[in-house]
Every structure is written in C-alpha cells, then in structure tokens.
Amino acid sequence: MAGSVAPVTACNLIRVRTDRIFARLEQEPARPLTPPPEMSGTRRALFFTTLGLYAAIVAAVLTTSRLVRLDWQVMLFRPYKQWPELHAFLDYFVVLGQRGPTAVLVAAWLGWRSWRQRTLRPLLVLSASLLLLNVTVGAAKLGMGREGPHYANRIGANEMFLTGDIFPSGHTANAVVTWGILAYLATTPRARRRLSVVAAVFALGVGTTTVYIGTHWVSDVLLGWASGLLILLALPWFEPLIAHVEAYLLSHWYRFREGVAPLSARLRPAGARIQPVTARLGAGGASPASRPEPALSEPALPAALSADPPARAGEPRTHHPAHARQHAARSERSPVTPAGSRRPYGERTVSRTAPMGPRK
Numbered sequence: 001m002a003g004s005v006a007p008v009t010a011c012n013l014i015r016v017r018t019d020r021i022f023a024r025l026e027q028e029p030a031r032p033l034t035p036p037p038e039m040s041g042t043r044r045a046l047f048f049t050t051l052g053l054y055a056a057i058v059a060a061v062l063t064t065s066r067l068v069r070l071d072w073q074v075m076l077f078r079p080y081k082q083w084p085e086l087h088a089f090l091d092y093f094v095v096l097g098q099r100g101p102t103a104v105l106v107a108a109w110l111g112w113r114s115w116r117q118r119t120l121r122p123l124l125v126l127s128a129s130l131l132l133l134n135v136t137v138g139a140a141k142l143g144m145g146r147e148g149p150h151y152a153n154r155i156g157a158n159e160m161f162l163t164g165d166i167f168p169s170g171h172t173a174n175a176v177v178t179w180g181i182l183a184y185l186a187t188t189p190r191a192r193r194r195l196s197v198v199a200a201v202f203a204l205g206v207g208t209t210t211v212y213i214g215t216h217w218v219s220d221v222l223l224g225w226a227s228g229l230l231i232l233l234a235l236p237w238f239e240p241l242i243a244h245v246e247a248y249l250l251s252h253w254y255r256f257r258e259g260v261a262p263l264s265a266r267l268r269p270a271g272a273r274i275q276p277v278t279a280r281l282g283a284g285g286a287s288p289a290s291r292p293e294p295a296l297s298e299p300a301l302p303a304a305l306s307a308d309p310p311a312r313a314g315e316p317r318t319h320h321p322a323h324a325r326q327h328a329a330r331s332e333r334s335p336v337t338p339a340g341s342r343r344p345y346g347e348r349t350v351s352r353t354a355p356m357g358p359r360k
Contacts, residue, residue, distance in 0.1 A: 036121070036243070037184070039236040047233040054226040061146075061167070061219050064158045071217040072156060075149040079212045090209045097171030097206035102178040103130060110185070120246045122185050128238050129177050132231045137173050140227070141165040149214050169216045169224030172207040176228025179203065184232060203228065 037043075060067040080087055095101055103126075110122035146167035147159040160167075179202045183195035207221040216224075 036239040037236050038239075043233055043236065047230065050226055050229050050233060054223065054230065057219060057223045057226065058144075061158050062160060064156070067219050068158050069156070071149075071219055074211060074218055075152070075214065078214065080214055083212075086212070090212060094171065094206060094209045094213065096179075096202050097175040097210075099130075099170070099174045099178075102174065106178050106181060109182075113185075120249060121242060124242045124246055125185060125235065126181055128242060129181055129231055129235060132234070132238075133173060133177050133228070136231065137168060137170055137224075137227050140168055140223075141170065146217075146220070149217060166216055167220050167223060168227050169207065169210055169220040171210055172203065172216075172221050172224030173228040173231075175199075175206040176203040176225060177231050180228065180232045184235060 057067070107123065107126060110126050113122050114120055142165060144167050145161050145164055147153065147162045147164035148166045151164060152159055153162075176199070179199035180196075183192050183199050186192035186195050203225065207216075207225060210216040211218055211221055
C-alpha cells in the first residue's frame with residue numbers, strides 16, 4: 001500500500017542500534033583528555049610512608065620477629081584443609097594475579113583507549129609500570145632468596161637467603177599494579193573511585209588466596225602489597241619521560257606515513273607519463289612506423305635477447321625489427337611432425353630379428 005510505514009522488526013532495530021554503535025566508535029572522544037597526575041605533597045607523603053612500611057616488614061622478617069611467628073602459625077593451620085570447598089574457586093581466582101593473563105587483558109583495554117583518544121600514553125604507562133614491577137620485585141626476590149611454606153626447612157626460622165624466590169609475593173604486587181593502573185588512568189573522579197575499589201578487591205583477594213593455598217607466607221603478601229603501591233605512587237615521577245617517549249614515537253610514525261609513497265609512484269620515474277595502449281599502437285591498426293613514441297624510454301635489451309631466433313630447417317631466415325615482426329597465419333604454417341610414434345605402447349611391434357644374447 002502506498003504511503004504505508006514498514007513495520008519495525010527485530011532485525012531493523014538491531015541494524016539501527018549497530019549502526020549507531022559503530023558510528024559512535026568512529027568519533028573522537030567528546031571530553032578532553034585529563035592531564036597526567038603530578039607528584040603532590042599528599043602522594044609524596046604516602047610514598048615515603050609506604051617505603052618505611054616496606055623497610056619495616058623486611059626488618060621484621062630478618063630479625064625473626066613476631067611476624068615470622070605469625071607466618072608459621074598460619075602455615076601450620078593449613079587453611080586449604082579447613083575450607084576445602086573454596087579450593088576449586090580460588091584456584092581460578094588467583095589467576096587474576098598472574099602477570100601474563102592480566103597484562104593481556106589490561107593491555108587490550110588500554111590499547112582500545114589509546115586508539116579512541118589518539119594517544120599512546122595508556123599503553124606507555126602500563127609498560128613503564130610493568131617494567132618497574134619486574135625490576136624491583138624481581139631484584140628483591142632474588143636478593144633475599146626466601147623459601148616458601150611448602151619448602152621450609154626448620155620450624156620457626158625465617159627461611160631467608162636460601163634458594164627461594166617468593167619474598168615479596170609476585171602475584172600480590174602484580175594484582176596491585178595491573179588493576180591499579182586502570183584507576184590511575186581514569187578520566188573522571190567517579191570512574192577513579194570505582195576502579196580503585198575494584199583494584200583493591202582484586203589485590204586483597206589475590207593476596208589472601210595465596211596464603212590460603214599455602215604458596216606464600218603472610219609477610220610475603222604484606223610486602224607484595226607495599227611493593228605494588230610504591231610503583232603506583234611513583235608513576236608521576238615518570239610522566240615527563242613517558243611524554244617524551246610518546247612524542248618521539250608519534251613523530252617517527254607520522255614521518256614514516258608521509259615518506260611512504262604508493263608502489264606505482266615509487267616504481268615510475270619522476271615526470272614520466274604512461275600513454276594508453278591504443279595511443280602506443282596507433283588508432284585503426286596503423287603501421288608500427290606511424291605510431292607515436294612511448295613516454296617511457298625503453299631500456300636497451302641485451303644482445304642475447306634482442307637477436308632474432310635461429311630459423312628452422314627449410315625456412316628462409318628473415319630479418320625484421322623486433323617491433324615489426326609479423327606472425328604467419330595458421331594456414332600458412334608448415335606442419336610439425338612430433339618425434340616418435342603416435343601409436344599406443346601396446347600396439348607397437350618389437351623386432352626380434354636381432355639376437356637377444358650379450359654382445360661380443
């Protein structure tokens with residue numbers, strides 16, 4: 001019926017919403033980018049307070065204080081035997097503290113933000129934080145060499161300077177840094193508060209899970225929390241270097257994009273003009289002598305390629321220019337007899353006149 005409106009179906013509604021989503025994804029962000037945080041007085045005070053707590057935990061473990069006694073009490077309590085029903089879930093939950101899976105997830109999200117905001121800062125901040133995490137936590141692990149609860153040698157000992165590498169807890173520090181980066185890069189105060197809560201839940205949960213499973217002492221988890229928090233608090237000091245690296249990479253990328261020409265432009269000499277095929281051959285079947293010269297100068301062929309091929313037996317040798325050589329019609333060509341017999345192999349006869357014995 002003329003003038004009738006097409007009914008709104010589910011397919012049309014989904015198509016309209018999908019078009020709107022993709023149109024919005026292609027747009028630039030509406031709000032401007034927030035400037036990177038500075039090292040304020042409050043952040044500096046928190047940094048040095050956390051650094052003092054870090055030193056206090058290390059000193060408490062070295063002196064075999066009450067903290068080491070607490071480590072042994074929790075280890076001998078064996079939480080994984082007290083609540084075995086939680087073990088299956090916590091085995092998967094602790095993956096949120098592993099460096100590989102969490103780095104891939106967070107890098108994918110920050111890569112999407114970098115593309116939307118046309119900046120490399122989110123990815124560079126994540127890279128800088130993971131580099132600091134590997135250097136500081138890895139050096140502390142190897143330097144203090146503490147054994148884990150499952151490999152303890154003597155009850156009540158601090159198990160320091162042996163062959164272990166669990167002090168501080170890498171899972172805990174990685175959970176603090178990886179999920180805390182999302183709150184650090186948040187663009188609004190509301191998003192920063194929410195992401196801070198999420199990062200705190202993940203960091204606390206991963207740390208207590210390692211104690212429940214029995215892979216870390218309590219002091220390992222405490223030092224892991226302090227290590228991750230120190231990296232997050234120290235990131236504003238690295239913001240000028242991150243900005244410098246971003247400007248360097250973007251300048252080289254834009255220079256690379258401007259310097260790369262299309263393939264046809266790179267292969268064609270400057271100022272050369274390629275004429276159409278009809279113009280080079282001549283209109284209406286014109287003779288080769290009357291066709292115009294091509295715009296591109298043809299390079300000289302080697303002698304082996306420019307020479308005429310040898311004539312067949314019984315044919316007179318003709319000398320024509322390479323461009324004016326004419327091909328004979330099919331009816332004028334001499335038939336070519338193939339070598340050998342055309343009969344099938346089974347119909348061929350073999351002569352038996354010669355003796356089959358060995359030759360003398």
